[in-house]
Amino acid sequence: MSFGLSKRSMDRLQGVHPRLVAVVREASALTPVDFMITEGVRTRARQAALVRAGASRTMASRHLTGHAVDVAALVDGQVRWDWPLYPRIAAAFKAAAARQGTAIVWGGDWSTLRDGPHFELDRKAFP
Numbered sequence: 001m002s003f004g005l006s007k008r009s010m011d012r013l014q015g016v017h018p019r020l021v022a023v024v025r026e027a028s029a030l031t032p033v034d035f036m037i038t039e040g041v042r043t044r045a046r047q048a049a050l051v052r053a054g055a056s057r058t059m060a061s062r063h064l065t066g067h068a069v070d071v072a073a074l075v076d077g078q079v080r081w082d083w084p085l086y087p088r089i090a091a092a093f094k095a096a097a098a099r100q101g102t103a104i105v106w107g108g109d110w111s112t113l114r115d116g117p118h119f120e121l122d123r124k125a126f127p
């Protein structure tokens with residue numbers, strides 16, 4: 001089964017790096033768990049608000065430059081934050097990225113402050 005992206009998700013990809021958009025699109029066709037895009041490009045003002053609130057640690061976020069997206073898992077059309085859903089979505093992102101030769105990083109693989117909804121282009125390949 002293939003889910004595809006809603007118009008709302010597509011709107012939230014505006015300004016995101018085209019290589020990451022391509023990975024998102026293919027992942028949406030491969031994933032066993034539906035997802036939506038909750039955030040792509042972030043303004044500095046929004047990033048500062050997230051840092052103040054403790055939701056982000058850095059003003060060097062990849063969201064500021066269009067190199068990152070956040071997703072939310074959807075089960076039967078409803079957003080779910082259950083951790084086991086996110087490695088399944090990540091597997092689809094990684095498969096799509098590998099097929100396209102695009103180096104990505106999943107926040108769920110970080111050893112500190114794991115960020116399951118977050119995907120970004122690898123800084124080594126996309127500074």
Ligand SMILES: [Zn+2]
Pocket residue numbers: 063068069070117118119
């Ligand atoms: Zn993020």
